[in-house]
Each structure stands twice: as structure tokens, then as C-alpha cells.
Amino acid sequence: MDLSYILNELGEDRELYFQAVAPPIMQTSNFACKTVEDMRKMLRNESEAYFYTRGNNPTVTMLEKKMAALEGAEHGIAFGSGIAAVSAAVLSQVNAGDHVVCVKKPYSWTNALMQRFLPRFGVEVTMVDGTDPDNYRNAIKPNTRLLYLESPNSFTFELTDIAAITALARENNCSTIIDNSFATPLYQNPIQLGVDLVVHSCTKYIGGHSDAMGGVICGKREVINQIFEREYMTLGAVLSPHDAWLLLRGLRTLPVRMERIAATTRQVVAWLEQQPQVERILYPFLPSHPQHELALRQMRSNTGQFSIALKTDDLHKVDRFCDSLQHFLMAASWGGHESLIYPAAASYNSGNYKSSLNFNLVRFYIGLEDADYLIKDIEQALAKL
């Protein structure tokens, strides 16, 4: 399917709404049936009509269709946040007594789900360094049901060989889930590499303007329908029609935003490589990166995230560098128009896994500003080191 078709036409039925170019926000919780027979059909799942928004809503359905198509998946289901999608996907694949192998250092609330939440319900989790598929292999036990991936992961951007892990999953009768938020469906398509369920935080690049939250799971129709019946309807973390509409609007410009962000990031990284105050750059698209070849094999492009290690062992200097940046906002998240930093130093001694990272690490997200504007800002802040 053409990318342009997916982003501009798929799932949009303008006949139904006065040929409006922008779809309506179907801001309703409820839909009425005309007859008892209509309602019966609805309750037997024999009807395509809408019934209740914690279930189906036309604006949300449009987003689900586009996200599924972008991932080359049969079906998609949207949630009110990325972590709601992650949690529902994981819960759908495990029962008490099962075991999960999860990549180390995933998104922080995925980490909490794995290490603090699942064990309360009798699900055991082993966290492994995902850079070597043998670590997954060695962690598999007779009761292992799920292999969970995030590639690249959230702060240090290590990659996992997706095809190697899905082969391992098939040998061992496990399912696989990947969090693909980092790469977007434009730059990495894990279903083609054999992954069962792909999860996105749409809050990041899909929305793209830091003004909406959402998540999605993409996969086989049968599996998504089962998630709908169980986790989706009972946990109820639905996406609001208004946020779905903002995410749809974000999708219209996703390719141009990603191209621009990727190009600016390459310029900023190339400049940072020349700076003596920078000890190391964690960015899989540098030829010197140990996983560069894998990055080229399974991703189509870099995006806007990387981390740098500042050449200092003085925490105060790290603080001074970060505090001195004028145009990079200091914040969580990424994927919007605005460039950001997230210093590991802020999590130092927090008990979060990030506190195990070196405090000289600073995560960068490059937004839509001009490269020179951003480089000048980093230059003046580095001078304060």
C-alpha cells in the first residue's frame, strides 16, 4: 500500500461527513440502535455499527486502520497512552506461572511493569542484555511464553537483532512483542521480521506536536480481537476521539517531519563528534558504533534521539552544561517539534534503573529547529564545562 494513500485516504469515508477534508471528531460516548433486532445483532458481534466509545469510535477506528497499515499488520487497536498499549499487549500474552524474557533498560514504565507489576500476579520475568541474542536463548525456560523487545531502547539505544529473536521465539513456542516507538513505522517494520505484536507510543512521533497522548497495538486480526474482548474492554484505557483526531493530524506530516528530524540529527551528531568535551556518542548510525551494521540491516534511517557522555567526572559540571542550554528544553518524552534533553544525572540515586547509568550521560532529542540554531546552543553550553 502506498504511504501517501495510507496517510491521506485510507479509512476516510468523506461521503459520510459532507466531503470534509479533515475528519470529524466523533465526540460521543454513546450510539443509538433503531430496533431491538439491531441491538441484538450488535451484542452478538454481527453488526458493523458503532455502540459505545469504550469499544469503538469512528475517529479512533480511522487511526487504528492507518497505524495497522503503516506497520503492515492486519489490524490495530488504540489506547489512551503508549504504556496502556504496552501493558495490554503484555498481559494478553501471559498467565500466572508463565515466564517472560525482556530486554534490559526498556522504557521506564515497561521496566516497572516487568519488575514490579507482573511478579504480583505470578509471572516471572528475566531481564537480559538484548545486544546478544544468545542472552535471550539462555534465559528461555520451559514456561517462557513471551520475548519482549525494545530496539533501539530508551536511553542507551542498544539494538536487538529482531529476526534472530523471532526465530528463537518460533523454536520455543513463545510470542514476541516489540516497542517500536523509537523508529516509527516509517523506519522499522518488525512484523516483516516475524514479530507478533508491535506497540507504539503515539504520544511521540505520531502526534509530533507534544499535545496529545495515545498508544496502539498492531498485529494479526485474531490476536487483536482477543485483546479487544479481554484487556481492552476490561481495563478500559481507551483513546479519546479528540486525541485520536490530533494523532490523525500528526500522521499527515509524519514523513516530512521524520526526514527533517533525521537530517538535522545527522548534522548535530557530526558536529558533536568533533567536540573534545564529548567522550562518547550513543547513536547506532555512527559507523564506529558496534551495532552499526545491524542498524542498517533492520532500520531504514536514524531518528532524532541519541545520548552523549560528557568528558567529566564532576556532577556539577554536567548540571551546569544542562542548565546552560537555552533552546533545548529539559523534559521527558520526545517526538515533538521541540528539541529536548534528559540528563541521566536527574535520576541519579532515584532507584530507577536510570540511576545505574553514568551521570555524565545526557539524552538528546532533536526536533524541528534549524541545525545551526541547535549547534550554537550546545556550543555555548559546552564552553561552560
Ligand SMILES: *Cc1c(COP(=O)(O)O)cnc(C)c1O
Ligand atoms: C514514552 C514511551 C512509552 C510510553 O508512552 P506514553 O504515551 O507516555 O504512555 C513507551 N515506550 C517508549 C519507548 C516510550 O518512549
